[in-house]
Amino acid sequence: MGFDKIKNVSLTDLFVEQIENMILSGQLSVGEKLPSSRDLCLKMGVSRQVVSAGLIKLDQLGFVKIKTRSGVFVSDYREQGKIETLLAIMRYHGGTMREREVRSLLEVRGSLEQLCCKLAIANETETKMQKLRTTLERIESAPDSQTAAEEIFAFHHQIAVMSNNVLLPLMYYSFKDEAEYLWALAYKHMGLESLYHEKKALFEAIRRKDSAAAERQVKDTIEASIKDLKVYSS
Numbered sequence: 001m002g003f004d005k006i007k008n009v010s011l012t013d014l015f016v017e018q019i020e021n022m023i024l025s026g027q028l029s030v031g032e033k034l035p036s037s038r039d040l041c042l043k044m045g046v047s048r049q050v051v052s053a054g055l056i057k058l059d060q061l062g063f064v065k066i067k068t069r070s071g072v073f074v075s076d077y078r079e080q081g082k083i084e085t086l087l088a089i090m091r092y093h094g095g096t097m098r099e100r101e102v103r104s105l106l107e108v109r110g111s112l113e114q115l116c117c118k119l120a121i122a123n124e125t126e127t128k129m130q131k132l133r134t135t136l137e138r139i140e141s142a143p144d145s146q147t148a149a150e151e152i153f154a155f156h157h158q159i160a161v162m163s164n165n166v167l168l169p170l171m172y173y174s175f176k177d178e179a180e181y182l183w184a185l186a187y188k189h190m191g192l193e194s195l196y197h198e199k200k201a202l203f204e205a206i207r208r209k210d211s212a213a214a215e216r217q218v219k220d221t222i223e224a225s226i227k228d229l230k231v232y233s234s
Helices: 011-024 037-044 048-061 083-092 099-122 126-140 145-162 167-173 176-190 192-207 211-227
Strands: 064-067 071-074
Touching (some): 037 048, 048 083, 083 099, 083 176, 099 167, 126 145, 145 176, 145 192, 176 192, 192 211
Antiparallel strands (some): 064 071
């Protein structure tokens, strides 16, 4: 039996979550002006400090726009948001992603992984390949879906590190929570053996320095996942 850690949620986090939910549910519309900080304090029973910190966080997430001397306005998060915004949307939908969001994530991830493989092969060394092999072996022995998802993510992230491109590992890591969420679902849908052989085939293509085969393997994996979108979305 597993026990999750109980998190001490701050008033600022609760404030942010409530405003997020009001925006995502349509209670607050794009372009709508929020009440003043003073009114928000009175309506929500929190301090000015909580409201100020919460609005800054919402602005960073792309949910609102703070305009000096004009007020705070609801933004179109699809245009202003970032990867953390997707996490907020997932929270609103009970920790799941919808079809459009899954498709978008898979398409971006596929492009990143193909580029990572191409550059990793160009910069491959025996030491790097040994580290990748060790990660592959951990996938094979993963005891559950979450562990498998974490190791599969680590496998692909290691390929990004092998690319010697400074930005690629950082960009790939920004998808960590979402990618692990999808890999855990893939584990339940495909089983560990299928996932392991899929990653082993990619490993072998990189080891052979066969860039075309590696990129094709990534493409086939992404396309198969897109065909099964119902499995990965709410």
